[in-house]
Amino acid sequence: xxxxxxxxxxxxxxxxxxxxxxxxxxxxxxxxxxxxxxxxxxxxxxxxxxxxxxxxxxxxxxxxxxxxxxxxxxxxxxxxxxxxxxxxxxxxxxxxxxxxxxxxxxxxxxxxxxxxxxxxxxxxxxxxxxxxxxxxxxxxxxxxxxxxxxxxxxxxxxxxxxxxxxxxxxxxxxxxxxxxxxxxxxxxxxxxxxxxxxxxxxxxxxxxxxxxxxxxxxxxxxxxxxxxxxxxxxxxxxxxxxxxxxxxxxxxxxxxxxxxxxxxxxxxxxxxxxxxxxxxxxxxxxxxxxxxxxxxxxxxxxxxxxxxxxxxxxxxxxxxxxxxxxxxxxxxxxxxxxxxxxxxxxxxxxxxxxxxxxxxxxxxxxxxxxxxxxxxxxxxxxxxxxxxxxxxxxxxxxxxxxxxxxxxxxxxxxxxxxxxxxxxxxxxxxxxxxxxxxxxxxxxxxxxxxxxxxxxxxxxxxxxxxxxxxxxxxxxxxxxxxxxxxxxxxxxxxxxxxxxxxxxxxxxxxxxxxxxxxxxxxxxxxxxxxxxxxxxxxxxxxxxxxxxxxxxxxxxxxxxxxxxxxxxxxxxxxxxxxxxxxxxxxxx
Amino acid sequence: xxxxxxxxxxxxxxxxxxxxxxxxxxxxxxxxxxxxxxxxxxxxxxxxxxxxxxxxxxxxxxxxxxxxxxxxxxxxxxxxxxxxxxxxxxxxxxxxxxxxxxxxxxxxxxxxxxxxxxxxxxxxxxxxxxxxxxxxxxxxxxxxxxxxxxxxxxxxxxxxxxxxxxxxxxxxxxxxxxxxxxxxxxxxxxxx
Numbered sequence: 185x186x187x188x189x190x191x192x193x194x195x196x197x198x199x200x201x202x203x204x205x206x207x208x209x210x211x212x213x214x215x216x217x218x219x220x221x222x223x224x225x226x227x228x229x230x231x232x233x234x235x236x237x238x239x240x241x242x243x244x245x246x247x248x249x250x251x252x253x254x255x256x257x258x259x260x261x262x263x264x265x266x267x268x269x270x271x272x273x274x275x276x277x278x279x280x281x282x283x284x285x286x287x288x289x290x291x292x293x294x295x296x297x298x299x300x301x302x303x304x305x306x307x308x309x310x311x312x313x314x315x316x317x318x319x320x321x322x323x324x325x326x327x328x329x330x331x332x333x334x335x336x337x338x339x340x341x342x343x344x345x346x347x348x349x350x351x352x353x354x355x356x357x358x359x360x361x362x363x364x365x366x367x368x369x370x371x372x373x374x375x376x377x378x379x380x381x382x383x384x385x386x387x388x389x390x391x392x393x394x395x396x397x398x399x400x401x402x403x404x405x406x407x408x409x410x411x412x413x414x415x416x417x418x419x420x421x422x423x424x425x426x427x428x429x430x431x432x433x434x435x436x437x438x439x440x441x442x443x444x445x446x447x448x449x450x451x452x453x454x455x456x457x458x459x460x461x462x463x464x465x466x467x468x469x470x471x472x473x474x475x476x477x478x479x480x481x482x483x484x485x486x487x488x489x490x491x492x493x494x495x496x497x498x499x500x501x502x503x504x505x506x507x508x509x510x511x512x513x514x515x516x517x518x519x520x521x522x523x524x525x526x527x528x529x530x531x532x533x534x535x536x537x538x539x540x541x542x543x544x545x546x547x548x549x550x551x552x553x554x555x556x557x558x559x560x561x562x563x564x565x566x567x568x569x570x571x572x573x574x575x576x577x578x579x580x581x582x583x584x585x586x587x588x589x590x591x592x593x594x595x596x597x598x599x600x601x602x603x604x605x606x607x608x609x610x611x612x613x614x615x616x617x618x619x620x621x622x623x624x625x626x627x628x629x630x631x632x633x634x635x636x637x638x639x640x641x642x643x644x645x646x647x648x649x650x651x652x653x654x655x656x657x658x659x660x661x662x663x664x665x666x667x668x669x670x671x672x673x674x675x676x677x678x679x680x681x682x683x684x685x686x687x688x689x690x691x692x693x694x695x696x697x698x699x700x701x702x703x704x705x706x707x708x709x710x711x712x713x714x715x716x717x718x719x720x721x722x723x724x725x726x727x728x729x730x731x732x733x734x735x736x737x738x739x740x741x742x743x744x745x746x747x748x749x750x751x752x753x754x755x756x757x758x759x760x761x762x763x764x765x766x767x768x769x770x771x772x
Numbered sequence: 773x774x775x776x777x778x779x780x781x782x783x784x785x786x787x788x789x790x791x792x793x794x795x796x797x798x799x800x801x802x803x804x805x806x807x808x809x810x811x812x813x814x815x816x817x818x819x820x821x822x823x824x825x826x827x828x829x830x831x832x833x834x835x836x837x838x839x840x841x842x843x844x845x846x847x848x849x850x851x852x853x854x855x856x857x858x859x860x861x862x863x864x865x866x867x868x869x870x871x872x873x874x875x876x877x878x879x880x881x882x883x884x885x886x887x888x889x890x891x892x893x894x895x896x897x898x899x900x901x902x903x904x905x906x907x908x909x910x911x912x913x914x915x916x917x918x919x920x921x922x923x924x925x926x927x928x929x930x931x932x933x934x935x936x937x938x939x940x941x942x943x944x945x946x947x948x949x950x951x952x953x954x955x956x957x958x959x960x961x962x963x964x
Contacts, residue, residue, distance in 0.1 A: 192797045192805075218808075296808040320804070320831075353831035354793055354805040425831075432830040502834040514836035517854040517891050523847065524878050526780065526871040528816035563876070734875055739815050743875045 190358045195350040198321040198357050199288060200225030202328025203258045206284070207365040208232055210250035212243035214612065215641035216262030217297035218351040219290035223260055224644075227653045231364055236644055236653045239574070239612040240265035244272045244287065251285040252378060254368030256332050260288035263304045264573065268613070270307070273341070277311040278388035279378050280339035280395075283368060284332035288344045290351045293468045294499035297640075299554065299571060301498070303469035308343050308446035312392050314399050315343040315446040316408065317424040318350055321357040327408060327443060329360070338395055338402070345445065347468065349425040349499065400447045408443020411456060418509070419460030421453065421473060421484070426466050426500055433506035437464075448476045457482045464493075466508070468500045530559055532740040533709035533756030536633050538680040539604070540567035541736055541760070543631075546690040548602045551577035551584065553614070555606035556640045557633055564735045568604065575613025577603040582617070582626040582699075589696075599693050602629040607663060608638040608646040618699065619670050625697040629689075632701065633680070634663055635708040643710060667701050680704040683763045709756055718757035718772055722748045726769035733761040733770065774833040775921070777820040778852045779844025779914075780869050787939060788842070788914035789820035791948075794935035795927050796824035806831035817848055840924065841893070842917050844900070845869050846884045856893045863920045864888070865900035865913055896920060896959065903958060907951035915948040919955025 193201065199222050203211065211234040213223040227234035237243035240261045250257035261269065266289045273287065289307065292298040308315035316331055318324040324346065331342040376384055403409060418437040422430050423445045430439060440456040442448065457463045457477075465474040465486035474486035487494055494500065494508050503513040530537055540560035543550050544567040552558055552568035553576060561568035570580055581603035588595035605614045610632050618630060638644040645651040650660030667675050674695060678685050686704070694700045722733075727747035734741060740754035741761060750761070750770070762770040775792060779785040786807055793805040807820040821833045836855055841862040843849030849864040856862060870880045881887065888895045898920050900913035907916070915936075922932060932952065936945045 190797070192793055192803060348808060349806060349831055352807060354790075354803075355828070355831065356797060356802060428829045428831065432834065501832050502830045506834070514834055514857070515854065516836050516858055519854045520850055520887060522878050523851055524871050524874045524880060526815075526817045526847070526873070528781065529872065531815060731875070734872070737872060739872065742870050742872070744870075 190356045192354050193321050193357050194221060194352060194354045195318065195321050195324040195346055196221035196290070196352070197225045198324035199260070199328050199344065199346070200229070201357070201359055202325040203286065204229040204232070205325075205360050205362045206329045206332040207256055207363040208258050208332075209255035209283075209365060209368065210247060210257040211235070211260070212237045212246045212257070213260040214238070214240045214243055214265055215638050215644040216265050216290075217641055218292055218348040219260050219262045219265070219288065220641045220644070221351070222288055222290070223653060226258070234653050236646065238647060240269040241271060244269040244276070247285060247287075248272060248276055251281045251283045253282065253371045255283040256285075256365065257283060258286045258288065260290070262298065263289055263291040263302055264298060264300065265289075266304055266307055268574065273307065274311050275380050275385070276341050277313050277392050278380060278385055280388075281335055281341060282372065284335035285341045286328065286331045286335060286344060287341055288346065291345060291347045293347050296348055299573060301469060303472060304343075304345055305445055305472045306470065308345070309472075312396050313341050313343055314338070314444060315345050316443060317345050317445040318443070319424050319427045319441070320350065320353070321355040323408070323443065324350065325357045325359070330408070334402075338399060340392075340395055340399075345424070347425050347499070396447060400450065403444050403447055403449035404451055406444050406449070409449055409452060410441050410443070411452075412439040412441065414438050416459055417461050419456055419463045420466050421456070421463070421477060422466040423473065424468070426468055426505075429500050429502045429505045430466050432502040433511065434509050437509075442473065445473065448473065450480050453477055453480060453482060457484070466494065466500070466505060469496065471496075527562060528559060529562070529737055529739055530556060531709050532738055532754045533758045535635050535680045535704065535706035535709065536560065537565075537736055537738065537758070538683055538760050539631055539633060539686060539704050540565045541764070542683060542686045542690055543567045543602060543604070544735075546600070546687070548600045548690065549584070551580040551601070551603045553577040553603075553605040553609050555609050555633075557604055557606060562737070565737045574609055575605070575617055577605050578614055578617035578621060578630055581628050581630070582621040582624070585626055585628050586624075602631060604631045604633060606639075607632060607634040607636065607648050608644075610663065611647050611661070615666060615670070618667065618672070618701070621699045622670055622672055626699060627694055627696045628699055629694050630699050630701045632663055632667075632703045634703050634705045637708045637711060639708045639710065643708065664703055667703070672699060672701055674698060674700040675703065676701075677703045677705050680706050681758050681760065683760065719752040719755035720750050720757060720759065720762055720770050720772055721752065722750055723769045723771060726767050728767050728769070730766070732764050732766065736760055736764065773824050773925075774838045775822045775840045775842060776833060776838045776852055776855055777822065777842045777844075778848040779818055780848060781815045781818050783818070783844045784911060784914040785818040785844055786820055788918055789822050791915070791918055791932075791935045791939050792822050792921070793824070794938050795931045796822070798931035798934050799927055801825060802828045804828045804831040817851065819852065840921060842921055844914060844917065847871075847880065850881065850884050850887055853888055853891050853893060856891065858892055861894040861896065861924065862888055863896045863898060863917055865917055866897050867901055867913070898955060898958060900955070903954040904951045907954055908947045912948050912951035915951040916955030916958070919952035919957070920959040922952070922956050923959045
């Protein structure tokens with residue numbers, strides 16, 4: 185293998201490279217692990233527009249517009265992002281495309297950084313569009329190029345479905361030559377294709393069903409669907425990262441590798457089934473392929489037919505696959521038990537910490553949201569009590585308060601409900617929820633933790649930052665102006681490094697029929713970390729060992745020999761520990 | 773060859789594994805590297821797998837299949853030591869970072885080196901922080917650990933140097949190559 189022409193790249197970088205080589209002109213998405221690097225990598229290529237849209241639904245609509253204008257377009261998001269974008273997705277299947285339109289869903293089996301581990305292969309079947317599943321970076325690159333060809337040839341959006349272990353693993357891939365497209369022809373007026381009113385959409389649905397039949401035929405000869413012969417005893421149908429685990433763990437099995445995970449090539453499956461004594465399906469999460477194989481009337485062993493053969497929950501790995509085939513795994517020692525855990529936590533100096541600490545101290549029930557502040561659910565902060573999906577907390581808090589007030593007899597606990605949402609999440613899908621609370625005369629307190637970035641996914645810009653993905657400046661949307669623009673009167677801005685004003689707000693009764701919005705504004709400490717830090721220290725003789733400073737869950741503070749200690753190298757000088765110490769034991 | 777990198781978020785675990793993966797590719801080997809980003813990274817345990825050889829399938833190392841464990845912190849070394857082959861070696865940074873959970877939960881183990889030895893692995897405890905500080909920046913401890921690992925891998929010096937040059941900006945590459953050299957020198961002076 186030569187070292188000059190191949191590159192080590194992540195699956196996400198390879199998808200970006202493939203899209204660039206395919207001549208993509210518009211690339212959209214919203215940050216989300218494990219998809220984020222696709223758009224970030226694309227933004228570095230010349231000759232295209234890449235943007236962080238405000239949410240995934242908007243991202244897919246923008247990409248569809250580019251496609252209608254005749255350009256190739258790609259839209260990338262994490263699995264749950266496709267739920268947000270599912271509304272345009274379902275009907276895009278009917279309209280089809282102009283220029284090639286590729287949608288990337290990066291799923292997260294094992295929920296490494298997600299609220300669920302839904303299997304988005306189901307969206308391919310649900311929306312009746314073809315789906316490609318790369319198993320490494322080389323395929324991520326080549327399949328992305330192929331996806332644009334399939335999209336244009338069959339007049340359909342194409343789904344590329346990866347998982348964390350494909351998106352975030354690096355492997356060797358060979359970059360090709362990019363084709364630089366000229367300007368597209370511009371949007372064509374085709375109401376029979378793009379105006380989805382009832383009469384038109386029925387005809388387009390019929391065409392989508394016919395298209396699926398043609399795609400099934402195409403799958404029979406698709407270059408990504410391959411058979412690897414290793415005898416005629418055991419045959420395994422698999423796709424994506426599961427293919428790599430199969431080759432690792434069951435090297436003596438014949439394999440039907442489906443690069444196109446939907447629709448399945450029926451003849452290929454039947455012929456493969458007939459060529460082996462025993463047929464299995466190895467797949468992560470849902471029995472998606474197994475159900476299709478069974479529907480062909482082919483006898484197969486998998487999660488549906490043999491419950492317990494492979495887990496429905498969590499990601500696979502070589503050991504789980506080896507065990508399923510009765511092979512020994514190499515583990516000679518059990519893991520050492522009883523070790524202290526090291527869960528992820530808020531950084532030293534994190535501006536979320538003060539608000540979360542105060543909410544906990546004041547006994548609030550907090551409807552949370554998606555972002556770094558979600559980590560505030562853990563002890564000792566214990567300040568986040570729901571996390572559902574992007575933008576959900578404000579609506580949940582409203583519902584809780586209405587439930588406690590309905591019928592005119594208010595629960596005495598009603599004032600102690602708050603919602604907490606970050607700036608990027610608020611702009612993604614919190615604005616409409618807040619408008620709903622206002623409109624329906626809801627009360628309660630909404631904290632918008634404005635740290636001027638999308639922190640959890642790696643500091644991406646958003647409309648409140650005045651910067652764009654491609655590095656340009658844009659008009660900065662002020663969150664206070666947005667909130668006021670909705671018609672909310674009670675809006676205050678606080679510095680989350682100053683606890684007293686926050687605690688004063690929390691001790692006051694909120695208005696009953698209008699939301700009170702508190703914007704805690706301070707940049708993420710990761711944006712400012714190069715500034716010289718002033719470290720606080722504990723005066724051991726003054727420290728009573730009460731542990732109150734430990735309630736801040738700051739990684740810089742530990743408890744040694746009966747008193748608190750501050751690790752100077754980690755301290756950023758935020759001063760919260762000084763503010764909570766009743767004994768004056770913490771000083772600069 | 774299977775190598776696990778383990779440490780605490782922010783220590784440079786992913787960067788060090790990137791250098792090794794690039795060095796392996798420079799040797800003309802097939803290579804895969806696997807890790808998780810996002811929420812898993814915020815100050816918590818961080819893990820990266822690097823595999824190389826004539827052909828690599830799974831990016832994830834099978835249980836008990838690691839030839840080397842490069843640990844940036846003592847407790848994180850112990851947490852993953854069971855994944856070493858019986859013939860495996862752990863190269864561990866002599867550094868303790870006590871997690872917050874030790875205030876309420878189990879305390880920080882005091883006999884990590886003995887526990888590592890009892891698993892049967894060969895244990896190399898490297899003063900990575902000191903070596904990195906001598907090289908010019910304590911944050912280069914991961915490169916000192918890579919230097920120690922390099923003694924045990926048959927890679928050419930140029931493969932490592934190209935890997936550092938491809939991973940870091942020029943000034944940082946120089947510093948990290950210096951830390952790498954100190955780590956390599958420390959192992960050859962203390963073990964052979």
